[in-house]
Amino acid sequence: MxxxxxxxxxxxxxxxxxxxxxxxxxxxxxxxxxxxxxxxxxxxxxxxxxxxxxxxxxxxxxxxxxxxxxxxxxxxxxxxxxxxxxxxxxxxxxxxxxxxxxxxxxxxxxxxxxxxxxxxxxxxxxxxxxxxxxxxxxxxxxxxxxxxxxxxxxxxxxxxxxxxxxxxxxxxxxxxxxxxxxxxxxxxxxxxxxxxxxxxxxxxxxxxxxxxxxxxxxxxxxxxxxxxxxxxxxxxxxxxxxxxxxxxxxxxxxxxxxxxxxxxxxxxxxxxxxxxxxxxxxxxxxxxxxxxxxxxxxxxxxxxxxxxxxxxxxxxxxxxILRGEWAKAERPILLNSWEASYFNISESSLVSLAKAGHELGVELFVMDDGWFGDRSDDTRSLGDWDPNHKKLPGGLGRLSKKITDHGMQFGIWVEPEMVNVNSRLYEQHPDWAMAINGKLHSEGRHQRILDLCNPEICDYLIEKMSEVFSSGKISYVKWDMNRIFSDVYSPYLLPKRQGETAHRYILGLYKIMGALTKRFPHILFEGCASGGNRFDLGILCYFPQIWASDNTDALCRSHIQEGYSYGYPQCCIGAHVSGSPNHQTLRSTPLETRFNIAAFGALGYELDVGKMFRWDKEHTRLQITLYKVWRDVLQYGDFYRIRSGNVHEWICVSDDKTRAVGMMMQESVEPNTQAHRFYCKGLDPDRTYRFHNISGRVNIKLFGSLINTMSPIRIRQDGMLHNMIARFIKMGGEVEDHTAKGSVLMSAGVALRQQFSGTGYNENVRLFPDFSSRMYFIEAVE
Structure with missing residues (x-):
């Protein structure tokens, strides 16, 4: 008022x-x-x-x-x-x-x-x-x-x-x-x-x-x-x-x-x-x-x-801020081709990857960079937004039909604001790129920035992207921008108006995004700029989610996503499960943790799911099924940071406070610290809840040579016999199942099962080594 x-x-x-x-x-x-x-x-x-x-x-x-x-x-x-x-x-x-x-x-x-x-x-x-x-x-x-x-x-x-x-x-x-x-x-x-x-x-x-x-x-x-x-x-x-x-x-x-x-x-x-x-x-x-x-x-x-x-x-x-058809809609679970294929893509390999994702429950397949022009690496063809017919003989239309015929949605990657000097677009319009005449122009990722101060360029990009987005059954667009500005100069503006360049560029960008989101309201646009280089409320007025970081390492993502959580809700934070060792850090983290962190955002996968081990495929299928049940809470529930530091604890609570999902992750294990307590937040103090987890199966390779303390024969760590036993024998994980008032869960917390500390193990012991995590589910009891 x-x-x-x-x-x-x-x-x-x-x-x-x-x-x-x-x-x-x-x-x-x-x-x-x-x-x-x-x-x-x-x-x-x-x-x-x-x-x-x-x-x-x-x-x-x-x-x-x-x-x-x-x-x-x-x-x-x-x-x-x-x-x-x-x-x-x-x-x-x-x-x-x-x-x-x-x-x-x-x-x-x-x-x-x-x-x-x-x-x-x-x-x-x-x-x-x-x-x-x-x-x-x-x-x-x-x-x-x-x-x-x-x-x-x-x-x-x-x-x-x-x-x-x-x-x-x-x-x-x-x-x-x-x-x-x-x-x-x-x-x-x-x-x-x-x-x-x-x-x-x-x-x-x-x-x-x-x-x-x-x-x-x-x-x-x-x-x-x-x-x-x-x-x-x-x-x-x-x-x-x-x-x-x-x-x-x-x-x-x-x-x-x-x-x-x-x-x-x-x-x-x-x-x-x-x-x-x-x-x-x-x-x-x-x-x-x-x-x-x-x-x-x-x-x-x-x-x-x-x-x-x-x-x-x-x-x-x-x-x-969020608006349009996707403002309140649950985000689909996607599989992005980048870390599985990089530039080495073909129609057959993409369809095969998509089918493998569909078998796991993935809803949207995204073809990343490499599909257009002569784009075999990042030095060429940026700006030439016509499909490479050696890679995609039937263009986007045939590929998207093959994907959607399998019951999935189809999406693509674009980077419209940039151009390579080695491209047809630059050869035809060198004056469309930002540059100072007669001066060296420093590049980032071998590319230059198109001068969006020029309305002719904005109109061209609107029409060219419209042509691309209309050429197949496209439901998702990842809009990238992979460099920062240098040598800022608009060939379009008068010399006395060069101080307006940076702001007029953003106005041109908003004009383009506004026109395209109006023409294609059904498309889910995800903003990206080398990850989180343009994660802001301006982008979110057009694109309802943003790729939070090119770093998909679960440990790093726990900090990155926690940082975003101070100002931005989970539904607009793109988060993926990637391979292990991670491509950015070479760190190995459990599949469970990679999922648990990515689940507190718009969930996706970015790895070659077709080449996963059988156990990992089964585990991923269960994770995706679980996420679909709890997706509304994870994406749109009220988010609380419970604890930060070596142990991260988060919780998302539904608007009506009847359902919640908690997560605990440990960065590095501390010896002989057996007790952890999970304190909920945001619940109705007077309502009764069931607090429980879904027990996982433990890979015995986690114990390394400790297997010999129980085996009648000597087993060489990582040897053929060790791998064979691990393939067929899984040990049970701990079970948490408690019923209590919301006031109890928030004020007193739940004393979790004993953490393994080197003195013994059974199914009631919580194995919680470096980078381990657990997800807990809280449901109101009528």
Whole structure:
């Protein structure tokens, strides 16, 4: 709910179910931020006066705004936005250069509008309500002929408030906009920590926490994409915040390009959070009558720790970001050909691989790279989106029919934004690639970036991809982007407008994705950028899931997926079971663990299932059957992190709290630690549940030479006899089966069966060596 209170100054209150956001217009015409936190009910201006900063005299060595307002010191105020000049020397919200070269801005309040609908964002994606309504506030500020609009939207049920800004040049002269951010939040103290998520290719979303008591902490991408180096999602929290308690703010940006966030503590120990398009390299020229709209920023607050913040963000993404036919649909279990075949594909080998997957219960077969042009490696043919008829004699039509005739769906891989110099497309249109004339262009993965600032290229890609997607029975598209930007230059734009290139590229990308998802609403699009190099809310407005990382190692994925879980729900996290040893780390992990980790996402497989051992095939078939039963909970249930570190524990709970799936994984075994206890979360404390697992079968090779302590004959480890015995004899695994109230399962937990510690084994002992895991199922008992 948005409420305006009129008194000596105008005051605005934005309430969600559990939070309040309050601001006031000062006598000088500035927007003062008063409060953002747990919901408080305020009915009058007099009550809000308690929140206003009081000042009788100016501090020393500071700038007073004007003689008419001698106690207005902008540097020591909590503001809704700030410019340059007039004394506020902190992180600015807006920076621009006028025709006369001056940079000082002075935007003062001119009015407001409260509506029940949300305006469009000029080519940018944004949040939405399914019924088309939105609680929306617009505050207008003017500086001469320039108009600055601050927009706010409220999503009460998920405790989220979004913000964006629009600048309009109504003057006779052009202005150069060097910065316009999306949100600014000023807090009155500096007792905060920042948790952000960084990394690189194959190690995305590494969680990092820093205290910012003085100075500035910056989270940014200059890669042309939201980047695996620094995800745009981050949190601000009290030092004593835990998973379940404490004050936590969450921030994100609905944008897929260069982003910037700063957490700055002023000389007066106030904390400013600012986020938006990265101003580095940015310069947007606004002629008379032109405007610039920023991406939409997302803010939430929870008193219930990191977990409460996460559930707010998850609910927001599921209800107000994901859209189309796949927004609420269960994701199919897929088999991707990449790690099974790489570029070495043919129609017959793909059909054979798909049939093997179908026998295990896989629902969707995906042909990855290598199907088009002369694509035998990654140095050639990117951009030539016609099937290679030596590999696929009947094209996509015949191959897709053969796959779908077996009762599966069919999907393909594309990378439309890129081009190899060694390609027909580049030979025909060398000016379509980003490059500076006469200068060396540095490449990544032997490819260049098509200039999506050019509408001709965008239109070509829309039509060419439409041709590809219409050429067969295609139900899924993996949309990849395998390099970051370098030597950023648009041959299409004028020299004076090169500072617009990075942002206009993203607008072109959104135009393409918007057109194709509208033309092909039945296709499940999965975003990918060398894994998680473009995992953001902007992509999720078009593609309902994103490939989280090219790293499919289960141990690494436990950290990567846990990192994503702070800001993104499971249904949009692509996760695959791959071969062992893993292709990225050469680590060997149990099939059970590879499945258990991948199951907490949009499950897929990426290995040669036709060449799996019989036991592994049987085990995989059972895993897939199990996942289908619990898929709705795993993809759309409320997610809780129970424990992190050497032991990871997660749980997903259905909306009605009648079903839940828990998972425990151990990174490295600690000798003689026999007892583990699993604490559930999110259950109904008064309801009775059955807590149980599905007992597995134990491969006796796990015991190595210990088999000789029970064998009447000497067996050589890994010898022929050892392998033969292991093939036909499996030992039983431990069984957990308990009935208890939700309050018991959450507060006291379940004492699990004894972990093996070298002193003996029977079927009641839990074998839990390095990289082991278990999945537990919790069902309400009527």
């Amino acid at each position: 948005i409420k305006k209170i009129t008194g000596s100054q105008e005051l605005f209150i934005l309430n969600t179910d559990h939070t309040s956001y309050m601001l006031a217009i000062t006598p000088s015409g500035h927007a003062e931020h008063l409060y953002y936190g747990a919901r408080i009910d305020v009915d009058s201006a007099e009550e809000l006066e308690a929140l206003r900063q009081k000042r009788e005299f100016e501090p020393g060595n500071a700038i007073v705004y004007s003689a008419d307002h001698p106690t207005t010191v902008l540097e020591d105020m909590c503001l809704e936005f700030s410019g340059t000049g007039h004394g506020d020397i902190r992180e600015p919200f807006i920076e621009l250069v006028r025709a006369d070269g001056s940079r000082t801005t002075d935007f003062l309040y001119r009015g407001c509008e409260i509506t029940d609908s949300k305006p469009s964002l000029s080519g940018l994606p944004g949040s939405y309500n399914a019924d088309g309504t939105a609680e929306h506030l617009c505050l207008a500020f003017k500086d001469g002929a320039m108009l600055l609009e601050l927009h706010y939207c409220v999503y009460p049920e998920c405790d989220v408030i979004t913000r964006w800004a629009k600048l309009v040049n109504n003057g006779d002269h052009a202005i150069e906009l060097e910065r316009l951010l999306s949100t600014q939040l000023d807090l009155p103290d500096n007792e905060w920590q920042t948790t952000s998520f960084h990394g690189a290719w194959t190690r995305e979303m590494e969680k990092s926490t820093a205290s910012v008591s003085h100075g500035k902490f910056v989270i940014e991408s200059r890669t042309g994409c939201s980047s695996n180096r620094a995800n745009p999602f981050f949190m601000l929290h009290r030092p004593d915040a835990t998973e379940d308690s404490g004050a936590v703010y969450g921030f994100n940006l609905i944008y897929s390009g260069n982003h910037y966030a700063a957490v700055e503590v002023s000389a007066y120990r106030k904390t400013r959070i600012a986020q938006g398009v990265n101003p580095a390299g940015f310069r947007f020229i606004l002629e008379k009558g032109e405007s610039f709209t920023t991406p939409e920023a997302v803010m939430t607050y929870s008193e219930n720790g990191f977990s409460g913040q996460s559930r707010n963000m998850h609910r927001f993404v599921k209800d107000h």
